[in-house]
Amino acid sequence: MLSVRRRGKNGIYYIRGSVALGDRRIDVKEFSSGTSNADAASHLRADYETKLRHQLMFGPAAVVAQGTMADAFDSYLSKAKRPCHSDILRIGKLNERIGELSLREPKRAWEQFRQTYLADHAPAGQDRYRALFQAAVNAHRELHDLSPLRIKGIPFDNERVRFLAKEDRDRLIASYAPHIQPIITMLAFHGPRIQTALQIAWGVNGVDMGRGTIRLNHTKNAVIQSVPMHARIRQELLPIWEKRGWPAKGHVFLNRFGKPYQDTRLSPAPGGNPLKNQHKTACKRAGIDDFTIHDWRHHWASHCVMAGIDLITIMHMGGWKSLRMVQRYASVGTDHMRASIDRLN
Numbered sequence: 225m226l227s228v229r230r231r232g233k234n235g236i237y238y239i240r241g242s243v244a245l246g247d248r249r250i251d252v253k254e255f256s257s258g259t260s261n262a263d264a265a266s267h268l269r270a271d272y273e274t275k276l277r278h279q280l281m282f283g284p285a286a287v288v289a290q291g292t293m294a295d296a297f298d299s300y301l302s303k304a305k306r307p308c309h310s311d312i313l314r315i316g317k318l319n320e321r322i323g324e325l326s327l328r329e330p331k332r333a334w335e336q337f338r339q340t341y342l343a344d345h346a347p348a349g350q351d352r353y354r355a356l357f358q359a360a361v362n363a364h365r366e367l368h369d370l371s372p373l374r375i376k377g378i379p380f381d382n383e384r385v386r387f388l389a390k391e392d393r394d395r396l397i398a399s400y401a402p403h404i405q406p407i408i409t410m411l412a413f414h415g416p417r418i419q420t421a422l423q424i425a426w427g428v429n430g431v432d433m434g435r436g437t438i439r440l441n442h443t444k445n446a447v448i449q450s451v452p453m454h455a456r457i458r459q460e461l462l463p464i465w466e467k468r469g470w471p472a473k474g475h476v477f478l479n480r481f482g483k484p485y486q487d488t489r490l491s492p493a494p495g496g497n498p499l500k501n502q503h504k505t506a507c508k509r510a511g512i513d514d515f516t517i518h519d520w521r522h523h524w525a526s527h528c529v530m531a532g533i534d535l536i537t538i539m540h541m542g543g544w545k546s547l548r549m550v551q552r553y554a555s556v557g558t559d560h561m562r563a564s565i566d567r568l569n
Contacts, residue, residue: 388523425474
């Protein structure tokens with residue numbers, strides 16, 4: 225039986241005890257009811273006890289089925305250490321439209337959201353919502369010791385792979401403003417996402433000039449261990465590091481005013497890419513067409529494949545969550561080998 229006890233100077237009621245059914249029993253550690261109202265606390269205790277008895281009778285799946293999608297979204301946000309701003313926005317959209325639906329049929333809830341809200345979204349955008357929805361449902365199921373649920377992926381054509389020849393790469397890098405060139409060099413030779421590069425710091429958790437290593441914190445998906453710094457990156461960063469007095473902390477890259485770039489991933493109103501205009505100007509100067517600033521990431525991965533690096537390693541170094549996102553580059557290696565073999569005579 226659960227009991228209610230009043231504690232503290234604010235008179236908040238706490239609930240604790242156990243619920244038994246036959247030889248099965250659930251012990252409940254003391255937790256706050258969040259209220260100093262006796263009737264409200266008693267109602268919460270009774271409701272919680274009913275849910276536990278239901279769980280003893282029918283198992284945890286029945287308890288989950290009693291909840292709503294909003295419960296799953298809350299579980300995900302509570303579990304995530306540092307959810308990115310875009311994920312918080314997507315959770316808000318999901319909660320707004322299907323939060324009241326039952327967790328009894330999560331796949332049906334997903335299809336309803338997809339048909340009513342995602343009809344005009346590109347398949348890749350739909351799949352980002354799907355992956356987040358699945359993660360939220362499974363975060364809630366994990367709390368109740370249930371096996372994970374899988375929502376079928378959205379087929380999408382994400383085959384754009386744009387990369388530059390080495391001479392075009394160097395010409396384009398040289399066409400950026402001087403304070404931008406080190407950033408672009410990092411994009412070209414280590415392949416981070418734009419904001420990952422812009423927010424990197426000096427020191428063991430970022431650019432460690434003493435050890436000659438670099439660690440990219442891919443907050444979107446994963447964190448990798450430090451890897452050796454490419455010689456071109458060291459060549460660009462060494463003068464900056466020495467000029468600033470060999471710092472062990474602080475942002476590596478600063479804008480033209482000497483200030484860190486805004487982290488748009490955490491902004492309440494995320495802005496655009498701060499390098500977009502500089503990139504457009506540089507491409508015009510270099511005579512490079514159809515090459516977005518995000519294509520530097522494609523460029524890096526493509527040249528990794530052509531250098532013989534396996535896809536699993538590229539996935540981890542580039543911070544991709546699944547091999548599916550990297551497999552698009554596999555054909556680059558085939559095309560590169562074909563071009564090489566054609567040079568034989």
